[in-house]
Amino acid sequence: MSSPRTFAFTVHPRARLSEDMARVWAPLGHVPERVYATALRRLPVPPISMAAIHIGGSQVGHVVLVPFGARHLLAEPGAGRDRVHRAVDKARGLGCSTVGLGALTATVTGGGVSLRARTDIGVTNGNAFTAAIVDDQARMLLDHVGQLGSAHVAVVGATGSVGSAVTRLLARDRAAGRLTLVARSAGRLDALAAEVGRQVPAVAATSIEAVADADLVILLTASADALLAPQHLRGGAVVLDATQPRNTSPDLVTVRPDVLVVDGGVVAIPSLRLVGGNIGLPDGHAYACFAETALLALSGHDGHFSIGVPSLELVDHTRALAAEQSHLGFQAAAPTSFGRPVDLATRTLAVA
Incomplete structure (x- = not known):
């Protein structure tokens, strides 16, 4: 070294x-x-x-x-x-x-x-290690609910630098049962869906509404066109938000207390x-x-x-x-939601 x-x-x-x-x-x-x-x-x-x-x-x-x-x-x-x-x-x-x-x-x-x-x-x-940490966090969340390898995972911003790497990681190791890939660029999106579709079922979509029945939504774009709103999520969904500036608001979990938003891409040193x-x-x-x-x-x-x-x-x-x-x-940090520690077993936040 x-x-x-x-x-x-x-x-x-x-x-x-x-x-x-x-x-x-x-x-x-x-x-x-x-x-x-x-x-x-x-x-x-x-x-x-x-x-x-x-x-x-x-x-x-x-x-x-x-x-x-x-x-x-x-x-x-x-x-x-x-x-x-x-x-x-x-x-x-x-x-x-x-x-x-x-x-x-x-x-x-x-x-x-x-x-x-x-x-x-x-x-x-910094996108290589970001992809590694987001992938680690996604696996941890899916494993916790017993859905590793079987869940429907949506990746928003799938054709971006981090998004495409995370998508390929999830497909390579078959961590998801099926993938919904969301991005604005239809050409690149279709090519990515076809590539990873050889490993896990994958569909491409250009609208955020496509995440509506996903078990886990991985948010990897700060585009104003992809703001995640309460109506976009199914009951009990988990959101892993690795955007900066972030594309979710604390109001989301107020309106939808059944939804868990986890801070993505945070490392403990x-x-x-x-x-x-x-x-x-x-x-x-x-x-x-x-x-x-x-x-x-x-x-x-x-x-x-x-x-x-x-x-x-x-x-x-x-x-x-x-x-x-x-x-x-240099490991993924303990899970938090908007900076507050979260108990995954009960899906509850620490008291402020």
């Missing part, structure tokens, strides 16, 4: 800009939302090193904030891409050898494709601490895309890793890296 490296992980403000900017410096939370909405879009605000990353008691990297909100990144992907490229420059300036692309910073760079020509820093979109800011998770927890970047740095990886759609070989490789670093954790 090569010597450990340092890494950076890029993030951006999500739905409420003032709330997320307060993670950088508490007084920023008092700035009106409308001021941020205008200022972050129009002013050349530089990327910000918002937190130092510590694992195992040592500093191993930095969280770099891209000062562009989620709505801005979706509405102005070209400008957003430029902001992400500047954040990667910042990461290199901090001495990092690898940078991971968090949330929509991966989306606007085509899963890192627009950064492929860089030779001064390795890039990963007990010694993880962010000093100077946070990314919306408690100490000891990280998103799987973050964890993939950490695994690469800790293992001494050089160069790019997961760019675009990850192959199953890359997914399996991240599992091997996680096994090597198992003394630090």
